[in-house]
Amino acid sequence: MSLNEHGTKTHHHQHDVVIVGAGGAGMRAAIEAGPHLKTAVISKLFPTRSHTGAAQGGMAAALANVEEDSWEWHTFDTVKGGDYLVDQDAAEILAKESVEAVIDLENMGLPFNRTPDGKIDQRRFGGHTRDHGKAPVRRSCYAADRTGHMILQTLYQTCVKLGIEFFNEFYVLDLVMADYNGEKRPSAVVAFELATGDLHVFQGKSIVFATGGFGKIYKTTSNAHTLTGDGVGIIWRKGLPLEDMEFYQFHPTGLAGLGILLSEAARGEGGILRNALGERFMERYAPTIKDLAPRDMVARAMANEVREGRGAGPNKDYVLLDLTHLPPEVIDAKLPDITEFARTYLGVEPYTEPVPVFPTAHYAMGGIPTNVKTEVLSDNDTVVRGLFAAGECACVSVHGANRLGTNSLLDINVFGKRAGRYAVEYAREADFVPVPENAISEVEKLLAIARNATGTEKVAVLRKELQDTMDKNAQVYRTEESLNEALEKIAELRVRYQNIQVQDRGKRFNTDLLEAIELGFLFDLSEVLVMTARERRESRGGHFREDYETRNDEEFMVHSMAYKLDKTPEKPGEDIRVDWKPVTVTNYPAMERKY
Amino acid sequence: MVDDVKVIAEVPSFTVTLMVRRYDPEVSEEVKWVDYEVTVYGTDRVLDALHKIKWEIDGSLTFRRSCAHGVCGSDAMRINGRNRLACKTLIKDLDITQPIYVEPIKGLAVEKDLVVNMEPFYKAYRDINPFLIANDKPEKERLQSPEDRARFDDTTKCILCAACTTSCPVFWTDGQYFGPAAIVNAHRFIFDSRDEGAEVRLDILNDKEGVWRCRTTFNCTEACPRGIQVTKAIAEVKQAILKGRP
Numbered sequence: 049m050s051l052n053e054h055g056t057k058t059h060h061h062q063h064d065v066v067i068v069g070a071g072g073a074g075m076r077a078a079i080e081a082g083p084h085l086k087t088a089v090i091s092k093l094f095p096t097r098s099h100t101g102a103a104q105g106g107m108a109a110a111l112a113n114v115e116e117d118s119w120e121w122h123t124f125d126t127v128k129g130g131d132y133l134v135d136q137d138a139a140e141i142l143a144k145e146s147v148e149a150v151i152d153l154e155n156m157g158l159p160f161n162r163t164p165d166g167k168i169d170q171r172r173f174g175g176h177t178r179d180h181g182k183a184p185v186r187r188s189c190y191a192a193d194r195t196g197h198m199i200l201q202t203l204y205q206t207c208v209k210l211g212i213e214f215f216n217e218f219y220v221l222d223l224v225m226a227d228y229n230g231e232k233r234p235s236a237v238v239a240f241e242l243a244t245g246d247l248h249v250f251q252g253k254s255i256v257f258a259t260g261g262f263g264k265i266y267k268t269t270s271n272a273h274t275l276t277g278d279g280v281g282i283i284w285r286k287g288l289p290l291e292d293m294e295f296y297q298f299h300p301t302g303l304a305g306l307g308i309l310l311s312e313a314a315r316g317e318g319g320i321l322r323n324a325l326g327e328r329f330m331e332r333y334a335p336t337i338k339d340l341a342p343r344d345m346v347a348r349a350m351a352n353e354v355r356e357g358r359g360a361g362p363n364k365d366y367v368l369l370d371l372t373h374l375p376p377e378v379i380d381a382k383l384p385d386i387t388e389f390a391r392t393y394l395g396v397e398p399y400t401e402p403v404p405v406f407p408t409a410h411y412a413m414g415g416i417p418t419n420v421k422t423e424v425l426s427d428n429d430t431v432v433r434g435l436f437a438a439g440e441c442a443c444v445s446v447h448g449a450n451r452l453g454t455n456s457l458l459d460i461n462v463f464g465k466r467a468g469r470y471a472v473e474y475a476r477e478a479d480f481v482p483v484p485e486n487a488i489s490e491v492e493k494l495l496a497i498a499r500n501a502t503g504t505e506k507v508a509v510l511r512k513e514l515q516d517t518m519d520k521n522a523q524v525y526r527t528e529e530s531l532n533e534a535l536e537k538i539a540e541l542r543v544r545y546q547n548i549q550v551q552d553r554g555k556r557f558n559t560d561l562l563e564a565i566e567l568g569f570l571f572d573l574s575e576v577l578v579m580t581a582r583e584r585r586e587s588r589g590g591h592f593r594e595d596y597e598t599r600n601d602e603e604f605m606v607h608s609m610a611y612k613l614d615k616t617p618e619k620p621g622e623d624i625r626v627d628w629k630p631v632t633v634t635n636y637p638a639m640e641r642k643y
Numbered sequence: 644m645v646d647d648v649k650v651i652a653e654v655p656s657f658t659v660t661l662m663v664r665r666y667d668p669e670v671s672e673e674v675k676w677v678d679y680e681v682t683v684y685g686t687d688r689v690l691d692a693l694h695k696i697k698w699e700i701d702g703s704l705t706f707r708r709s710c711a712h713g714v715c716g717s718d719a720m721r722i723n724g725r726n727r728l729a730c731k732t733l734i735k736d737l738d739i740t741q742p743i744y745v746e747p748i749k750g751l752a753v754e755k756d757l758v759v760n761m762e763p764f765y766k767a768y769r770d771i772n773p774f775l776i777a778n779d780k781p782e783k784e785r786l787q788s789p790e791d792r793a794r795f796d797d798t799t800k801c802i803l804c805a806a807c808t809t810s811c812p813v814f815w816t817d818g819q820y821f822g823p824a825a826i827v828n829a830h831r832f833i834f835d836s837r838d839e840g841a842e843v844r845l846d847i848l849n850d851k852e853g854v855w856r857c858r859t860t861f862n863c864t865e866a867c868p869r870g871i872q873v874t875k876a877i878a879e880v881k882q883a884i885l886k887g888r889p
Contacts, residue, residue, distance in 0.1 A: 094761070096803050097715040154784040157775030157837070159792060159799050166786030191799070197714060198799060209774035243754065272709040306686060308712045389712060392731060393686060508698030551702035554669040557755045560702035 056495075057246040058488055063088040063213075064475040065468075066252030068220045068237055068279060071098035072196075072460035073439025073467065074258035075203035075212075079156075080468025081254075082212045085475055088250055090215045090239050092274060095204045099260055099272045100460065103196025104311035104386060105173060106188030107153075107461070108454035109146035113167045114186045119143040121179060122187065124636060126455060129175040129342045130413075130448020131589035132605060132638040133292070133631055138420050140634065142446045142455070142462050149461040150189050158202040160191050171382075172316040175342040175452040181643065184340050188454045193311050193385045199457055215250075217242040219562055222490045223255065223282050223435075228481045232426075234435045235481040238491045240562070245555030247488050253478045254434055254471035257283065257416060257424070258464065261440040264566075265574045266409035266523070267515035270302055270309035279441045281569030283416050284576065288426055289609045291443040291629065292414030293573070294581035295590045297451055298524050300346040302408025304366035306393055310386045310405060312453040315339045317382050320370045321350065322402060323358040329367075334643040341643045344450040344590045347407040351524045354406075361404060368402035407524055411456060412440055413447040413590065414580075417609065417629075420444060422467040428609065428629040434474060434481070438467035445607060448631075449589020498564040503547035507564045510541050510548070514567075514574060522578050527595045531582040538575050539620035545571065576624060580608040583626040601638050605631055656684050659739050661692055663704065664746035667755050678742060683734050689722055689745065690729040693757075706757035713868055716804030720757050721746045726806040726866040748809035750818060763818060764805045767825040771847055775832065776840030791836040798831040798876050800869040807863035807873050819852045823863035823873045826854055830876040833889050845884050854881050 050058050065081040067074045070091035081087045091098070110117040122143035127134045154160060154168060161169040170186040178185040191198040207214070218239040226235040236251040259279025263271025284290055300321070301310040315321070321339050323329050333349040334341035341349075350367050359365050371379060371387070376399050379387050387398040396403050416437040417425040422444070424435040438444075439460045446459055517537040521530035545567065552560035586600035587593050606628040617623040658680060666674045681695045690708055697704045706729070707717040713731040720729055723737060723744050737743055751759040779785070801824060808814050808822035829848055833841045848854045854877055863873040883889045 093709055093715075093717070094765075094803075097709050097717050099710060099715070101802070102710050102712070102714050151784055155781060157777075157832075157835070159795070159835070160784075162787050162789045162792050164789065166788050168784050192796075194714075194800070197802070201799070201801075205774040208769055209772075272715065273711060274709045385714075392733070393712070506698065507702075508694075549702075552705075554667060554703070554755075556667070556669050557705045557758050559705055560697070 056488070056492065059246060059248045060251070061088065061248060062251045062480065064252065065254045065256065065471045066090065066237060066250045067256040067258060069258035069260060069439070069441070070095035070214065070216070071258065071260050071439065072100035072199055072203060072457065073464035074256070075207055076461050076464030077256050077258060077438060077468035077471065078212045079203065079206050079210060080465050081472050082207070082210050084472050088213050088215060090218045090220055090237065090250060092217065092219045092278070094216045095207070095214060096200055098200060099275055101197045101200040102270070102272065102309065103199070103457050104193040104309065105313035105316065106171065106190035106195045106454045107150060107199070107457035108173065108176060108187045108452070109150040109189055109458065110143065110187060111147055111150060111168060111170060111189065113163060114170050116178065117185055117187055119146065121177065121185070122146065124180050125176050126446060126452060127448070127636045128181070128641060129452040130450055131599065131641055132601070132636070133445070133448035133588060133607065135445045135632040136634040136636060137632050138444045138446045141420055142458060145462045146458050149458060149465065152465070153199060153202055153461065156202050156206045158191065158198050160189055171313065172340060173453045174312050174315065174340045174346070176454070177337065181336070184337055188316065190313065192381070193313050193383045196457060215239065215248070218248060220278065220282070221494060221565065223286055224483060224487045225286055226481050226484050231433070233433055233481045236483050236487060238488050240491065240495070242557055242559070242562070245558060247491060249483060249487050251480055251483050253475035253480055254436060256467050256471050257437040257441055258439045258467065259441045261412045262570065262573050263409050265515065265518050265570050265577065267512070267519045268302060268307040269409035270299055270307055271409065276566035277569050277573045278566060280415055281572045283424070284572055284612055287612055288424065288432065289417060289611050290414065290576055291417035291609055292445060292607050293577045293610055294584050294608060295413035295449050296409065296577060297343055297411040297413060297590050298347040298407035299410035300343055300350055300407050301369055301405040303389060303393055304361070304404035304406045307408035308389055308393060309408065309410070310369060310389065310403065311383070312343070314369060314371060314383055314386060317378060318374055321346070322368045322370050323353045324360040324364060325358060329353050329358070337643045342450055342452060345643065347524055348592060350407055366404045366406040369405045370402040371398045372400055372402065411451055413443070413445070413449065413451055415441045415443040418442050418444050421470045422463055423470065434478060436467045436471050438463040449591060494565055495561070498550050498561045499553070501548045501550040501564060503549050505544045505548045507548055507567050510544055511567050511570065514538065514541055514570060518574055522581060524592060526581055526591070526593050528582060531578050534578045535575070535582070535620040538571060538578065542571055575621065576610045579621045579624045580610050580626055584608060605638060607631060656682055657739060658682050659692065659734060660742040661696065662742045662744045663696070663756070665704070665756055666753050667703070685735050687734050688730050689732045689734060689743065690718055692734060693729060693745070705755045714802060716802030719748050719804040719806040719809070721748055726810040728804060728806065728868045731868050748805055750809045750815045751805070761805060764808055764822070764824065767821045768803065768828055771821065771825050771829040771844055772840055773828045773832065775835070775838055776843070777837055778839060785837045787836055794836070795831050795834040797871050798827045800871050801827050801831070802869060804868060806866040806868055810862040810866035812860060812862065813856050813858060817852070817856070820856045821848065821852055823877060826877050826880055827871060827873055830880050833880060833883060841883070841889050845880070848880055849884050854884065
């Protein structure tokens, strides 16, 4: 422990593998690494509070327990669902390793729902089909409508069993890179301990980012308050690129006005979306698989129904999820949590009344670019040795322009496991990169700004204005004009951010200070999202440009790669360069996407 | 969208007073109740009101929260004398003619405002071996009938929020008692047909700080935001100890 001139206590730790984030991906990595090498997991939350626990519907794997299925069909569905922006080699790995991933979890103790003969039960989910789109297939392995909760609990239980070392309520705020043998290599991360305000430097040979998403850039979101994208933001501030940030998924069925998620499983079990006229409108948009079309198509269809005046409710601004034709015992057995959400938060009884729903910001398809070994990339193909990323914060890319439901719980398990395995493989051979003397200086600067913030602007007001502009200008529908408006607004908010106030002056549990720092990351990521969305002048998957309504494979069947430039922008966004990266195609040439 | 909520809501908007128990040892050892008046909407929860205070009135008000819809278990607190999740308690369902009293859960040391030291609670959880104990090495999934799966379904819902344990009068007077949440999590494995560790867990819970301290006051069952039949689960564990098996 050392004390510097600012009175900041700094503690030093050394582990072979340092994992940032204790959601599904982070803990899956820890289970792989912990038994072999000295491993630390650092998390801003107690592990079971992570947002993996909010996932509901299931985890895809072609187990073929209830009907014929194959990993190849799953690969095809993933590629097509992602509107052909998926790296197909990565999708093959996801689909192939899915079976092992589910069996791993079952063997760890996950209480999946069972078939009458005792196998893991499976159900339908959007975009998952038999034989290349012929009909919906039962591929989702599930535990009622709390599959994510069960995955998170099971992974944590296994970590307890293995004696994994956790540092909970530690906010990682910086990644320390150092020159080593002529290359930039990760050396450590710096974390702020919530309970004390002390700093901790965690030196690691391998450093794994598994920090989740950043849904709090939007107002209407299914994401937790804590999902502020700190991990992705840290990578961005290090001058490393971010991939496909314009692709953000809006989940069709958020509780209207609140954004709380109602699982796609509701439609997998037979739920139907209706407009104010009672019409099953998805028949018009996706004649074959209707309500089980992929999320981007359903979300847009819903938004379109509302735009064209067929929305329900007094303001005609939502549609209805109808479960009333399902037997109450099916609802109780398969969808207990989400029907309770409808009762608790909207006072609606799903047995007898349709539930008001509208798209809610849900999932980042893009993030930190990695290869299939989860190694982080510093450009289209150069690996940053010793740095890994997995889960929602990463972009490998298995989700392309639109993620299929149940593929994210799969992603965190398949690529979380890989991250653990490759982090160990690397750390066995590598040396520790010495920690530079000024390791905490960046974090000190951040903290100093927030600690001395005695301005007049409130963090919550700036955050709300950011979320408002993102909802208005960078949601399901986008145009050059709306994106420019968002860019201008973010620039204005950044100026006002210089004049914020932080009222809590203490060291203990200073969440006031952390909210100010988190807001900085939200600005960074919003800006990257808006810039890449502006440069992608086509419509694909979750990214829909009203001024470029069709997919343009000739120019844009490429991943975006955003880079932070080291300059002060005269106009908003000038310090961001958007480049492109080829998509890996193995077996599936791009085709028109119809369902 | 938030503005539209007014229309969906039964109650458009109204003013409530929250009385919050504040404590920050960095400032003073003294505990004080502070009242705040906030305007809220019909779909607002106690968590929204606390955020309003933190974001608009006093940034130093400190509490844990994350998912904001009752699945992460961060924000258990005592609201009008009952343990609840702040994010699952709609303000309109409380008596809003009176101030709403908000204080930390009882029986764990208060760190700051509504934040308590959860470590003793987590330790009791870890002590009951909360993981599958099985020596077989299956190549595929282990089989389990839907009936066997249903036997422990209720106790898989636990989110470790501590609402049950910190509503238990036995736990208040004896912090060494394992408490309802740890027993619920033991139940989840003891009654899982795949598990082989029941004997060890039953032995642990047969301890003087184990299940026999439960006095069946049902506070825990009433407090559980997940609707788990906690007292029933404890009774089933007691039965299993007497029988020597689940």
